[in-house]
Structures are given as structure tokens and as C-alpha cells.
Amino acid sequence: MPASDSFHWPVPAGERGGxxxxxxxxxxxxxxxxxxxxxxxxxxxxxxxxRGDRCPLLDREQVGAFESDGFLGLDGVFDPxxxxxxxxxxxxxxxxxxxxxxAEVITEPGSGVVRSIFRIHDISPVFxxxxxxxxxxxxxxxILGGDVYIHQSRLNYxxxxxxxxxxxxxxxxxxxVEDGMPRMRAVSVSVxxxxxxxxxxxxxxxxxxxxxxxxxxGRTPDQHYKTSLKQQEYGVPDETSVAEMARAGGVMAPTxxxxxxxxxxxxxxxxxxxxxxPFPRTNAFFVYNACGNALVEPYGExxxxxxxxxxxxxxxxxxxx
Amino acid sequence: MPASDSFHWPVPAGERGGxxxxxxxxxxxxxxxxxxxxxxxxxxxxxxxxRGDRCPLLDREQVGAFESDGFLGLDGVFDPxxxxxxxxxxxxxxxxxxxxxxAEVITEPGSGVVRSIFRIHDISPVFxxxxxxxxxxxxxxxILGGDVYIHQSRLNYxxxxxxxxxxxxxxxxxxxVEDGMPRMRAVSVSVxxxxxxxxxxxxxxxxxxxxxxxxxxGRTPDQHYKTSLKQQEYGVPDETSVAEMARAGGVMAPTxxxxxxxxxxxxxxxxxxxxxxPFPRTNAFFVYNACGNALVEPYGExxxxxxxxxxxxxxxxxxxx
Numbered sequence: 001m002p003a004s005d006s007f008h009w010p011v012p013a014g015e016r017g018g019x020x021x022x023x024x025x026x027x028x029x030x031x032x033x034x035x036x037x038x039x040x041x042x043x044x045x046x047x048x049x050x051r052g053d054r055c056p057l058l059d060r061e062q063v064g065a066f067e068s069d070g071f072l073g074l075d076g077v078f079d080p081x082x083x084x085x086x087x088x089x090x091x092x093x094x095x096x097x098x099x100x101x102x103a104e105v106i107t108e109p110g111s112g113v114v115r116s117i118f119r120i121h122d123i124s125p126v127f128x129x130x131x132x133x134x135x136x137x138x139x140x141x142x143i144l145g146g147d148v149y150i151h152q153s154r155l156n157y158x159x160x161x162x163x164x165x166x167x168x169x170x171x172x173x174x175x176x177v178e179d180g181m182p183r184m185r186a187v188s189v190s191v192x193x194x195x196x197x198x199x200x201x202x203x204x205x206x207x208x209x210x211x212x213x214x215x216x217x218g219r220t221p222d223q224h225y226k227t228s229l230k231q232q233e234y235g236v237p238d239e240t241s242v243a244e245m246a247r248a249g250g251v252m253a254p255t256x257x258x259x260x261x262x263x264x265x266x267x268x269x270x271x272x273x274x275x276x277x278p279f280p281r282t283n284a285f286f287v288y289n290a291c292g293n294a295l296v297e298p299y300g301e302x303x304x305x306x307x308x309x310x311x312x313x314x315x316x317x318x319x320x321x
Numbered sequence: 322m323p324a325s326d327s328f329h330w331p332v333p334a335g336e337r338g339g340x341x342x343x344x345x346x347x348x349x350x351x352x353x354x355x356x357x358x359x360x361x362x363x364x365x366x367x368x369x370x371x372r373g374d375r376c377p378l379l380d381r382e383q384v385g386a387f388e389s390d391g392f393l394g395l396d397g398v399f400d401p402x403x404x405x406x407x408x409x410x411x412x413x414x415x416x417x418x419x420x421x422x423x424a425e426v427i428t429e430p431g432s433g434v435v436r437s438i439f440r441i442h443d444i445s446p447v448f449x450x451x452x453x454x455x456x457x458x459x460x461x462x463x464i465l466g467g468d469v470y471i472h473q474s475r476l477n478y479x480x481x482x483x484x485x486x487x488x489x490x491x492x493x494x495x496x497x498v499e500d501g502m503p504r505m506r507a508v509s510v511s512v513x514x515x516x517x518x519x520x521x522x523x524x525x526x527x528x529x530x531x532x533x534x535x536x537x538x539g540r541t542p543d544q545h546y547k548t549s550l551k552q553q554e555y556g557v558p559d560e561t562s563v564a565e566m567a568r569a570g571g572v573m574a575p576t577x578x579x580x581x582x583x584x585x586x587x588x589x590x591x592x593x594x595x596x597x598x599p600f601p602r603t604n605a606f607f608v609y610n611a612c613g614n615a616l617v618e619p620y621g622e623x624x625x626x627x628x629x630x631x632x633x634x635x636x637x638x639x640x641x642x
Contacts, residue, residue, distance in 0.1 A: 273486075
């Protein structure tokens with residue numbers, strides 16, 4: 001049984017908590033979207049679970065940087081010939097008539113331009129292999145300290161000229177509330193299929209933000225607040241918290257050639273600006289979650305998101321070779 | 322009489338042309354928004370009119386770079402204490418109750434957040450002085466070869482978190498069609514009042530783009546085209562032209578401290594991405610036009626834009642000291 005099960009059982013949404021191990025009830029430490037004000041809470045979970053030199057991709061210094069910054073950009077990890085094959089596969093999937101209209105394929109309203117394809121580790125043998133590439137898989141296993149599975153995978157096609165911004169968010173906040181991911185023990189890996197410059201809407205991250213959990217403002221508990229509070233969108237961190245984190249840590253955007261890798265902790269605050277440049281930004285994206293951190297019921301009030309966004313196949317991933 | 326008057330008289334919109342000086346009729350060389358397809362035409366006008374070493378801000382090498390790239394970024398031109406005073410004035414104007422509601426003040430629909438204030442060289446003594454600062458004014462006079470006036474001035478408040486993108490455009494295309502600016506003999510100067518990084522939606526420019534005039538696709542002349550052509554917004558260059566220019570010249574974004582200056586030719590293709598960072602991007606912006614290039618009737622079919630956007634006070638600007 002996953003360790004996380006020991007502090008979770010069904011209670012009213014928003015009041016979900018668990019045992020402290022000695023029989024006392026504790027609130028969900030990562031509660032969110034329940035209060036009319038944001039709360040900042042210290043992270044309770046380790047960032048790096050691995051010990052020693054067992055990571056094939058990162059040396060000790062890089063592991064230390066990941067631990068303190070919450071992310072790491074690695075330029076030119078993969079050979080251009082492999083990257084070319086992935087780009088070709090990404091193009092093939094984008095045009096695949098068998099995929100068109102499926103829920104996994106997210107298109108722009110109106111134009112029908114494909115923005116994302118989810119579940120690529122299942123849909124495509126090529127990206128299944130990339131997800132299980134020893135460099136990536138063993139790095140995820142090292143950081144998360146044991147068996148992992150793919151919680152989410154997707155291709156992101158940030159198009160030239162019309163690429164949209166993604167506002168700041170912590171993946172963990174979303175996964176916790178909407179998918180039922182119990183603790184911070186997941187890591188995201190982005191493999192760039194095109195050059196990432198500072199100007200084509202690159203992934204921006206706030207160093208150190210992974211150490212604090214920002215609960216998002218949610219529905220208000222009484223009528224007074226309902227009128228006085230300017231309602232924010234669900235799952236959006238408040239500007240003051242993001243500004244303070246950015247003043248402390250800055251805002252970074254790893255850049256690099258196609259075939260670069262950005263690894264970031266599930267709670268690292270990130271987002272991206274729009275892209276009006278003529279240079280698209282395509283990447284393959286994998287979220288590895290520890291098998292010991294398998295999903296339970298969502299911690300929010302909504303139904304769990306569908307399988308193609310948040311997998312419930314917790315079978316440990318095996319290396320591609 | 323401005324020299325430009327010699328090749329302009331009233332003819333049907335879109336067919337506006339002028340004399341070639343020997344009595345022959347020539348079409349408007351910078352016609353735009355009249356055809357269902359874009360046209361690329363070589364620039365007919367010099368980029369730098371000045372000769373010799375008379376420019377107080379730019380050395381020969383920088384003048385050469387401006388001439389070939391169509392822009393120049395100069396970091397830390399102005400003293401921090403002066404910049405602080407301008408920032409203070411920008412804040413004062415933003416909150417000035419006497420300005421609120423005036424046409425010069427552009428607010429965001431809904432929130433009422435101020436995005437731009439136009440005609441600051443008239444409204445504010447502080448920015449009137451900056452517009453006439455010898456460094457800027459003499460540089461404009463050097464580049465444009467003689468007397469200049471302020472065609473447009475404004476403060477741009479690109480806010481943190483919600484800063485919107487500005488799509489690619491040539492200022493000249495707009496000024497020609499909508500304001501009646503006859504030829505390419507104007508220069509834009511942006512003075513940064515906050516730090517410009519690569520990530521807070523900086524001004525992006527395409528080096529070399531000023532050498533070609535891209536006519537924008539406009540209303541279609543017949544019914545067949547009306548249905549077959551995917552209508553673009555008025556005054557927006559086509560993606561293919563922008564992409565080819567960017568592939569040839571790249572996309573550049575000068576960065577620098579508050580008090581930096583970006584000078585760019587009126588026909589340089591430029592734009593900016595959105596800004597979700599917590600760092601606002603504020604700048605003061607002045608368009609100097611040669612007095613010999615004073616506005617006539619708009620070359621498009623619309624009425625001329627109002628005075629606060631396109632001044633018709635062609636009095637030569639005098640230095641602040």
C-alpha cells in the first residue's frame with residue numbers, strides 16, 4: 001500500500017485530512033481553493049529522495065542545484081538525430097486522422113490548430129520509448145527515490161505568431177486538488193523538440209518557489225466575502241505571493257538547442273509568456289510520479305480529471321533498454 | 322512647403338499617387354490595405370540623413386549599425402536620479418484625477434488599469450523636457466537630417482502579470498495609411514523607466530526589416546476574394562513576410578537598466594510578447610518626424626486619427642537647453 005494512504009480517508013471536501021500516525025486528525029496540509037485568502041505553507045516533503053551518486057544524468061552539484069532551485073536546465077542532452085525523429089513523430093501525430101477528434105488532442109477553438117496531445121507515452125511507441133529512456137527514467141527514479149509511473153504526458157505545440165501564454169501555477173496544486181495526488185513527490189521533465197530562446201515564450205520558473213505551498217483562493221464561505229472579494233480563477237496563485245517569490249528568487253528561463261531537457265519539481269511555480277515570434281516552441285512533457293504517491297480521490301470538490309490527463313495506471317515504469 | 326507635398330494630391334483612396342517630378346503620375350509607393358495579397362517593396366527613403374560626426378549620442382559604428390539593422394539599443398544612457406524623477410512623474414500622471422477619462426488616457430476595459438497615456442510631451446512639463454533633451458533631439462535631428470517635431474508621444478505601462486502582447490507591425494505602415502505620413506523619415510525613441518529583461522515582454526525587433534515595406538492585406542476588391550480569403554485584421558503584416566524577415570535577420574530584444582534607450586526606424590518591424598512576470602515594463606516613447614515629412618491626408622480610406630495620436634503641430638522642436 002502506498003505510504004500516502006496512511007494519512008487520507010474520506011471526509012468532507014476541503015476538510016480532508018488524515019492521521020498524524022499517532023491517531024490524531026490532521027488537516028490536509030496542502031488544502032487549497034477553500035478559503036477567501038491565500039495561505040503560504042512550508043513544504044513538508046523532501047525534494048530529492050535519492051542519495052549518493054546513482055543519478056545517470058546529474059552530478060552532485062546539479063542535484064544540489066535542483067534541490068535548492070526546484071529545477072534544472074540541461075542543454076543538448078539528446079543527439080540531434082534522435083530529436084529529429086521525435087519531431088517527425090510529433091508532426092505525424094499532429095496530422096494523424098485517427099487521433100483527430102479524440103479527447104487527447106487539444107485544438108484551438110475556431111482554427112482547429114493542435115495545441116497539445118496528451119497521453120503520448122501510451123499513444124505513440126516513439127514517445128513511450130522516450131518516457132522510458134534510461135537517462136530520464138533513472139533520473140526520475142533517483143529524485144523520487146524508487147519506482148515511478150507516468151502521471152501525465154503530452155506534446156505541447158506552442159505555435160509561432162499565436163502561441164498563448166500560460167499563467168503561473170504549481171503543477172502539484174492542480175494535481176492535488178483535481179487529481180488526488182497526495183504529496184509532493186513528482187517531477188516534470190520537458191524535452192525540447194525545437195530551440196528554446198528567451199523570446200519564443202519559453203518555460204519560466206521561479207527558483208526556490210518549490211519550498212513553499214501557495215494555496216489558491218477559492219470560493220468564499222460567506223456572503224460578505226462573496227461581494228467584497230474580486231473572484232480569481234480557480235487554481236490561480238495570488239499576485240502578491242508570486243511577486244514575493246520572484247523578488248526573492250528571480251525568474252529564470254532555461255534556453256537551449258532542440259534536445260535540451262528541463263527538469264522541475266512538481267511544486268515549482270512556472271508559466272510562460274505568449275509567442276508572437278515566427279519560431280514555434282514544441283516540447284514533449286512527462287510527469288513522473290512516485291508509485292508510493294499514487295493518486296487517491298481529488299482533494300477538491302470536483303470529479304477527478306480524466307485518465308488521459310491524470311493516469312491511474314500505477315504500474316512501475318520499466319526502462320526502454 | 323514640405324518637400325513631401327510635391328508628390329501628393331487628392332485622388333481616389335488606394336490609387337493615391339503623385340508626380341514623378343517630370344509630370345508623370347506614379348502610384349503611392351507605400352500603398353497598403355488595398356489588395357487581397359501582401360506586397361513587399363524596397364524602401365525608397367534613406368535611413369540616416371545625417372553625415373559626418375554630428376550625432377551626440379551615436380558614434381560612427383553605432384550609426385552604421387542603426388543604418389543596417391534599423392534599430393539600436395543603448396544601455397544606461399540616463400542617470401538613475403533623472404530616471405527616478407521620470408518614473409515618479411509617470412506615477413503621478415497615472416493617478417492624476419484631471420487626466421482620468423480624457424481621450425489621451427487608455428485604460429483596460431473592465432479594470433480601468435491605465436495602459437498608456439498619449440501626448441505626454443504636451444501634457445507634462447517633465448516629459449516635454451525629456452522629448453527636447455539634447456541627446457535625444459539632436460540624435461533625431463541627425464538621423465532625419467534637419468528639423469523635427471513630435472509626431473506621437475506616450476507612456477506605456479506594460480503591467481506585471483497582465484501585460485498584453487503587441488503584434489508585429491511597422492509604425493510607418495500605420496502612420497502612412499491612417500495619419501498621412503508621406504515617406505519613411507521618422508524615428509522612434511523608447512526610454513525605459515524600468516528594467517527591460519528578456520522575460521517581461523520586451524520590445525522585439527527584426528534586424529534589417531526596415532529595408533522592405535510590407536503592404537498589409539486589406540479589403541478585397543471582388544466577391545470571389547471576399548469568400549476565399551481568410552480576412553486578416555487591418556494593418557497586420559502577413560505571417561510569411563514576417564517569418565522570412567526573421568529567418569534572415571533574427572529577432573532581437575535589447576535589454577538594459579532603467580534609463581536605457583532603444584532607437585528604431587519608423588519602418589522596423591517590431592512587437593512584444595505578453596508579460597506574466599511580476600515585473601512591469603514602463604517606458605516613455607517619442608516618435609520624431611522630419612518637419613519635411615509633415616502629415617498630409619491619410620493614404621487609407623479612414624478619417625485621420627486624432628491629434629493626440631498623430632500631431633499636426635509641425636513646429637520644429639527646440640532643445641531643452
